[in-house]
Amino acid sequence: MIKKLVLLTFLALLSVPLVFKGMSWYTPDAARAEMVAPPGFLTPEVVDGMRNAREYVYKDAKGNIGASPALRSDDFAAKERIEVDYKRLGAGLYFYNYLRHYYLCAGDPDETGVMAAFATMKPAKLDFNPHYYVYGNLYIFPMAAYIKAAGLLKQLNLTSDMSYYFSNPGEMGKIYIAARSYGAVVGLVALAVLGLFILRTTGSLALAGLALGFILSSPILVLISKLIKPHFAVMLPATGVLIMTHEYLRLRSAKYLYWAMAMCGLAGSMVINTSVILLLPLLACRLTDYKRVFKGLLIFAVVMLACSPYWWVNLTETLADYKIVAAMAKGSTIYGLINFWYLAKYGLGPAAAALFVFSAAAALLRYRKLSDFQKVLLKFLLATTLLSSGAIAIPSTSRWVLFMLPLYLYFSVIVLNEHRRFIPVFACLLPFAVWNAARYATYCTSDARPQTSTRMQAGAWVNSAIPGASIGTLYDLVPWSFPPIRLADHRLLVYNGIQHLFADKTPPDYMLLIGPQEAYFTPEHRLEFSRRYALEKEFSHVPELMTESWRLNEANLTVKAYRRTAVKPG
Numbered sequence: 289m290i291k292k293l294v295l296l297t298f299l300a301l302l303s304v305p306l307v308f309k310g311m312s313w314y315t316p317d318a319a320r321a322e323m324v325a326p327p328g329f330l331t332p333e334v335v336d337g338m339r340n341a342r343e344y345v346y347k348d349a350k351g352n353i354g355a356s357p358a359l360r361s362d363d364f365a366a367k368e369r370i371e372v373d374y375k376r377l378g379a380g381l382y383f384y385n386y387l388r389h390y391y392l393c394a395g396d397p398d399e400t401g402v403m404a405a406f407a408t409m410k411p412a413k414l415d416f417n418p419h420y421y422v423y424g425n426l427y428i429f430p431m432a433a434y435i436k437a438a439g440l441l442k443q444l445n446l447t448s449d450m451s452y453y454f455s456n457p458g459e460m461g462k463i464y465i466a467a468r469s470y471g472a473v474v475g476l477v478a479l480a481v482l483g484l485f486i487l488r489t490t491g492s493l494a495l496a497g498l499a500l501g502f503i504l505s506s507p508i509l510v511l512i513s514k515l516i517k518p519h520f521a522v523m524l525p526a527t528g529v530l531i532m533t534h535e536y537l538r539l540r541s542a543k544y545l546y547w548a549m550a551m552c553g554l555a556g557s558m559v560i561n562t563s564v565i566l567l568l569p570l571l572a573c574r575l576t577d578y579k580r581v582f583k584g585l586l587i588f589a590v591v592m593l594a595c596s597p598y599w600w601v602n603l604t605e606t607l608a609d610y611k612i613v614a615a616m617a618k619g620s621t622i623y624g625l626i627n628f629w630y631l632a633k634y635g636l637g638p639a640a641a642a643l644f645v646f647s648a649a650a651a652l653l654r655y656r657k658l659s660d661f662q663k664v665l666l667k668f669l670l671a672t673t674l675l676s677s678g679a680i681a682i683p684s685t686s687r688w689v690l691f692m693l694p695l696y697l698y699f700s701v702i703v704l705n706e707h708r709r710f711i712p713v714f715a716c717l718l719p720f721a722v723w724n725a726a727r728y729a730t731y732c733t734s735d736a737r738p739q740t741s742t743r744m745q746a747g748a749w750v751n752s753a754i755p756g757a758s759i760g761t762l763y764d765l766v767p768w769s770f771p772p773i774r775l776a777d778h779r780l781l782v783y784n785g786i787q788h789l790f791a792d793k794t795p796p797d798y799m800l801l802i803g804p805q806e807a808y809f810t811p812e813h814r815l816e817f818s819r820r821y822a823l824e825k826e827f828s829h830v831p832e833l834m835t836e837s838w839r840l841n842e843a844n845l846t847v848k849a850y851r852r853t854a855v856k857p858g
Contacts, residue, residue: 291493295483299476299500306504306725307472307513310732313843314395314767315461316453319738323747323772324390334379335454338388341381342450346404368788372765374776383775386765390772391457392450394464395735395743396842397768398422399516402467406432407448417598421606425596426557427518434470435463467516475513475520478527479503482694485531490705498704498715499697502640505721507633507728511841512687514732518558519690525554526691529565530665530698533572537661542580545573549584553591555691560599562691563592564675568668572661628673634840635686636696639721643714644669644696647703665699684840728840734829735844742827746771746800746847749825754849760796762786762805768842769802786813790820797855798824803845821850 314320325334345364357366363381372383393400405418405428418428439446444466445459453460479500486496503509513520532548535541548569556563566588573580599606632641651658651666658666669692676689704711734740750759750773758779763769765780781796783789786809789799799821809817828846 291487292484295487295493295496295500296480298497299479299483299504302501302504302722303472303476306510306722306729307476308469310729310734310736310843311468311472311514312461312465313514313732313735314741314743315464315736316391316394316457317461318458320744320747320767320772321391321457323744323751324387324775326774329776330454334384334387335451337379337384338391338454339450341384342388342392344381345385346408366784368784369792370782372775372780372782373778376779379776386780387775388454389766391454392460393767394461395768396515397766399464399467402428402431402516403464406435406467417602419602421599421602423518423559424557425598426554427521427559431467431470431516435466438466464516468514471516471518471521472513475509475523478521478523478694481524481531482527482698485527486698486701489534490702492701492705494711494715495701495705498711498718499701501718502637502643502721503693503697505718505725506635506637506640506690506693507725508635508684508686508840509690509693510725510728511732511843512690514843515841517687519687522555522558522562522691523694525551525558526562526565527694529555529568530695533569533664534661536569537572537659537664545569545580545584546587548572549588550591553588554595556588556592557595559688559691561688564672565691567672568664568695571664571667630683630686631673631676631689634683635689636693637721637724639714639717639724640693640697640700642717643700643704646710646714647700650707651699651703662699662702665695669695669699731829731841731843740829740844742829742844742847743767743771743802746825746827746849747773749827749849750798750800751777753825754798757798758796759798759800760789761800761802762789763802769805770800771802771847786817790816795820795852797852799850799852801848801850803842806848817850820852822853823848824851825849 357364360366364385370382371377372380372386374383392403401420401422405420408419409416409432416425416429418425420428435444436446438444444462445452445456446463447453482503483496483500486499487493490496509520528551529548532544532551536544536548549566552563552566552569555565566585569584570581573584593600632638636644648666648670651662655663655666672689672692676692704714735743738744750757750771755774756777758781759773760781760783761770762783762785764782765775779796781792783792789795806814826846826848829844
């Protein structure tokens with residue numbers, strides 16, 4: 289009992305700085321709202337304009353797909369150049385749409401799809417269709433219930449009247465924080481279960497603590513745990529698959545195989561790519577036992593269908609959502625060999641990756657002496673590591689394999705248990721792993737504070753240093769790509785590509801570029817841009833990490849203000 293309490297205390301203490309600290313980064317609040325619209329500007333007419341713009345955007349597909357300009361044919365279809373000039377052109381649909389984002393949206397674009405899904409469902413009318421299928425219903429529905437429960441407990445103010453949140457953006461911010469915390473809480477429950485399982489199977493508190501410490505030190509987990517994404521939460525059913533498969537091979541009882549298959553269905557119902565974990569129980573049973581395999585697969589299919597029914601009810605929308613997701617991945621095994629580096633550095637973390645490589649090598653050298661479960665788990669990890677690495681196009685996509693961290697670390701520590709003289713070596717790496725993870729945590733922590741948030745600093749500078757200037761950007765006037773400035777005071781130009789900026793006969797006095805936008809410039813673009821614009825002001829944080837932060841998370845990105853060379857400073 290004492291070992292269990294020590295382990296759970298260790299998990300709780302480590303989760304505070306690595307998971308919960310910075311959970312409120314760049315969520316809606318009054319300070320940010322006042323930077324885009326000063327007191328007195330928010331008249332009933334402006335509120336109606338923002339509400340109508342939002343309804344127009346989501347009138348059809350409801351989720352991210354409906355908001356994507358590339359997939360629209362109405363007023364919000366993709367354009368080469370969008371001009372918003374409140375003083376000269378008045379408050380049109382685009383002005384209201386851009387303005388409302390700073391009252392309703394946080395710092396990551398993917399979160400808006402989930403929030404739109406909440407708003408789309410109408411429980412009173414028994415309509416639970418979220419019209420958002422990138423994440424499964426088993427992630428969306430419990431989170432919605434979690435937020436509803438927080439509302440019933442008076443922790444949140446929930447209302448269908450969007451005017452309330454325009455007037456009280458901090459209340460919308462609380463909903464984001466609650467939704468983010470849901471995934472973190474479920475993920476930590478998974479780690480608690482895993483730690484206790486390691487304690488039961490090895491009897492070693494050191495090994496259990498080492499596994500949990502390395503998992504919590506995953507750079508991508510530290511960042512994703514502060515977002516409305518399911519990749520941390522899905523560790524719970526993934527851990528269930530691991531435990532049930534272990535028990536099946538230990539006791540040879542079919543009920544554990546069926547429970548493992550059911551857990552696979554639960555995992556796939558949260559994030560569909562995690563269905564690959566089905567390979568683990570399949571490897572554990574004899575494929576010649578057709579009756580057992582068929583029954584297990586049937587259980588998997590029924591659970592997955594039952595837990596994410598709207599995937600199948602709206603198959604067309606589901607396929608459209610996943611078509612966009614698939615476009616971000618590159619399914620090449622050769623590419624996977626190259627990008628195992630991304631998985632090792634950002635997914636597992638360098639120390640945990642070193643432990644896994646050591647354990648895999650040690651296991652292969654004495655393969656015949658491994659237990660049945662060790663053999664099955666090793667085969668699964670080697671096969672899926674190559675396949676999943678091939679789908680990692682950029683470091684941030686390593687989040688899609690987070691569900692495998694409990695499997696990587698469990699395998700590593702049970703092998704390490706047989707080579708106990710190396711435990712102190714890897715124990716010495718744990719402080720390094722925690723320190724490395726804490727560096728990534730600073731992005732979110734700093735973006736929760738106006739004095740250190742690069743976007744808030746940039747917005748304050750624009751409002752005070754260049755009031756009334758014409759300003760351009762290369763993405764959209766939304767929180768994750770543009771700092772909060774007084775939108776009504778400027779001529780604002782949004783370009784769908786830098787070539788359209790070069791073709792503009794009346795270009796803006798200033799260009800604001802955030803995060804990765806410059807990374808996509810060709811050498812010719814860089815040269816031409818430097819001829820037209822000079823760097824006026826840069827806002828950045830933790831410089832040694834900024835070159836990679838945009839590849840992992842939208843928090844606290846660098847903001848650069850460029851001045852047109854024909855315009856005098858200030």
